[in-house]
Amino acid sequence: MKTPKYNKILLKISGEAIGGKEGKGIDAETLAKISDKILEVTKMGVKVAIVVGGGNFWRGRQGKGMDRTTSDHMGMLATVINSLALQDALESRGIETRVQTAIEMRQIAEPYIRRKALRHLEKGRAVIFACGTGNPYFSTDTTAALRAAEIDAQVILLAKKVDGVYDSDPVLNPDAQKYESLKYIDVLNRGLGVMDSTATSLCMDNNIPLIVFGLDEPDNIVKVVLGEKIGTIVNE
Secondary structure, eight states: OOOOSSSEEEEEEOHHHHTTTTTTSOHHHHHHHHHHHHHHHHHTOOOEEEEOOOTTTTOGGGOOTOOOOHHHHHHHHHHHHHHHHHHHEEEEEEEEEEESSOOOTTTTTTOHHHHHHHHHHHHTTTEEEEEETTTTOOOHHHHHHHHHEEETTTEEEEESSSEESSSSSSSTOOOOOESSEEEEHHHHHHEEEEEEOOHHHHHHHOOOOEEEEEESTTHHOOOOOOOOOOSSSEEE
């Protein structure tokens, strides 16, 4: 069996990635491929915590003319839909999984309790954190940084539709240059769209490495855990 570089990870999956090529709703084939790779990682003995975005259903900034807090709460509920779908996919593969929500909804998931999350991870269960931080004005990127710090994750794996960090939008600019590595302060100073500034600052303050890679190839999850150099690494 291959030896992983990281023993405890926080995997951040964007909602658009779960939505497949269209980036909307839940693409069953994409979800299955992601779950297969998470299974492969857990078989290596890696403790896996996951934060899923909700952009395939709703983003807070979509609510034009709507109260921002209300719009953000709608986005939090979108993350619950994705989390439950991912939980179902993982458990169908034999991975014991718990969803913990920052907003209580006990009938369908546990409330977020740090000590319980750590206990689940110790027992080899995958833990999915839903509802963001439970507060408006904070993104799921910030949630990923916060939860990673709370559970002492060694690294944040940021799985996106783009295969790394570029100096400009590669979709709009075919000549955009990809970075192999960056410092947190460079991300902040250059305004690069890796994570929002709050999340980046939180990673910098707690010295949590961040690896940004594309989820178009789900096998990238395994490659990153094994230490292969793909995507862009952000650290000190």
